[in-house]
Amino acid sequence: MNLLAIVLYNKWGEHRVVDFRPGQLNVVTGWSRTGKSALLDIVEFCLGRDTLTMPLGPITDTVAWYAVIAQLSGTRAFVARPAPQAGRSSTQQAMLEFGAEIQPLPYADLRVNTDSNTVREQLGRLIGIGENLHVPPTGSLRAPLAAHLGHALFLCLQGQSEIANRNQLFHRQGERGIEDAIRDTLPYFLGAVPADQALKRQQLQEARRALRRLQAELATAEQINADITVDLRALLTEAHTRGLIDSADLDEPAEIIAALTTALDAPPPQAEADRDPDPAVQRRRALERQRDQTRAALREISEQRALLTEQAHDERDYTAAVRTGASRLASLGLIRSPHDTHDERCPMCGSELDEPDPSLEELSTALEGLRMQLRSVESSVPRRVAALTRLDARADELRQTLRTLEGTLTSLRAADNGIDPARRLAEQQAFTKGRIDLYLDKVRRSADDAALALLRGKVERAQRQVGQLEADLDVDEEREQITSRLLIIARDMTRWADHLRLEHRGANVRIDPNKLTVVTDTPSGPARLARIGSAENWVGYHLITHLALHRYFVREQRPVPHLLILDQPTQAYYPSEVVTSGDGTLPDDDDRAAVHRMFELMRDVVAELAPHMQIIVCDHANLTDPWFQDAVRHNWREGNALIPQSWIEY
Secondary structure, eight states, rough: OOEEEEEEEESSSSEEEEEEOOOOOEEEEOOTSSTTTTHHHHHHHTTTTOOOOOOSSSHHHEEEEEEHHHHETTTTEEEEOOOOOOOOOOOOEEEEEEEETTTOOOOOOOOOEEEEHEEEEEEEEHTTSSSSBOOOOOOOOOBBOOHHHHHHHTTTEOOTTTTOSSSSOSSTTTTHHHHHHHHHHHHHTTTTOOOTTTHHHHHHHHHHHHHHHHHHHHHHHHHHHSSSSHHHHHHHHHHTTTSSSOOOOSHHHHHHHHHHHHHOOOOOOGGGGGGOOHHHHHHHHHHHHHHHHHHHHHHHHHHHHHHHHHHHHOOOOOOOOHHHHHHHHHHHHOOOOOOOOEEEBTTTOOOOOOSOOOOOHHHHHHHHHHHHHHHHHHHHHHHHHHHHHHHHHHHHHHHHHHHHHHHHHHHHHHHHTTOGGGGGGHHHHHHHHHHHHHHHHHIIIIIIIIHHHHHHHHHHHHHHHHHHHHHTTTTHHHHHHHHHHHHHHHHHHHHHHHTOOOOTTTEEEEEEEETEEEEEOOOOOOOEGOOOOOOOOHHHHHHHHHHHHHHHHHHTTTTSSEEEEOOOTTHHHHHHOHHHHHSSSOOHHHHHHHHHHHHHHHHHHHHTTTOOOOOEEEEEEOOOOOHHHEEEEEEOTTTSSSSSSHHTTT
């Protein structure tokens, strides 16, 4: 995209055309306050921005419509935007027309036929912006972002307050959300992400959803397979209670499934059934009695187990005491040899004892008695362990039975609520048949080993598909692709920094894609733009960055407008008296040489990329060199300006 003209329409139907040459360097020179800086605002507004940012004054007072004519591949676009209503600064209304040789339209033909979003979408599609989507990292609060023409323009415009800003490298970078948008869309414009990235991200989202659905189905199937015996028994009991089958005395799952299948074909109750007011109630009461009996049996087993556990605890205490006594009798030397005589005197003082020490025979008898007690207690331990094992097994069996009964009764009570007693039996049977049919369908689809194997195979294939798509959208690979392209751009930046004689020239110069700034790799470490002094360097680094980016965009045919608008790139060199009334020449030789180097660089880059690249410079400079004068499209001095004096005098 190149710019052919900016067209302004006043309220009386007159129009003002500011034309440009495509594929060349275009210079708009002039004094201050002649409307040069407004050109950038007008272009951005016409190409889809909702807000008109230029200051209130002669332009906003007189202009009714703003328009541009853009040269696209094989066609031209006429984009017109009505001025915002009084008291407002924004609008989405727009007009868009295409034609191979389209020219500024008459004021009477201007009409709103679209909006700003459509302008961005259609022009973006024509310059090659395809379907794309940037998804922020996991945990980020930013929403996914699709790059459009508005994002591309952040790389094409440099306002007067931006080109000499050491803290911001790109257009509107300091505005809320814009820095993140530039950071997120730059990889796409550089070509560091695949062209089908948006499609693959959509496929990845769908594949992840399908995987989660299959995993849920597999988990449900495995759960059904694990609980099939209990669930089938509950349904069997319920079907028997409802009178759908004659007997519930079945054990094998295959037999139960066959019985339940037969129950689905059971005929509805006959009229004779009315003689029994409600046989289902009797069956339910029988189930409740069976449930109560099962609970009582469980309580009895619990009490028996608690008794055995308490007995084991008491036996451990008793055994410990007996072992201690036997150990003392056997180890403290109180038992003398058979040759010792019974002595009724104290062995310490020799006095006679009122109660003589036990004889050898008495101590031996006591020791043997303790040992017999220990053997008796120890012999009971295996029997107690076996009894506890039997009780635990019986308790598990009763709990499973209780679960079956509770499930059946819960279903019966749910079916009984709100049913007319006269129709209760038929309604209950229909409800139970529905439950049986639904469960058997799940069993046929899930509980079968072949069905489970098939479902597991689907989950594995879905996991492989998700893994392949995640590998294609690998964040590390994207980072490597960005780095590779920025290295190519860095070579031009380094070469041109030497040409402009910027500070730290000779060092490698590059773009930091995370901080969105320029970095020079000095022997003392990396120096970011904010740490480099003087406005001359800030302007110079801005200039070489955008020239290098656009050289890459053109050579690699990236979907970015091949248009660069620079407002006041020489502001660091021009004193106020030259700005307000001078002819645009500089008396200082060093400043004049620096300005020459800047424009010569722009001239050479445009010539190398001709006829694709267009640069529009709005500046005070007016060099006398023939090549520069040939590039001057408009010289707004001596009363010439963007807004004709006649418009202001209306």
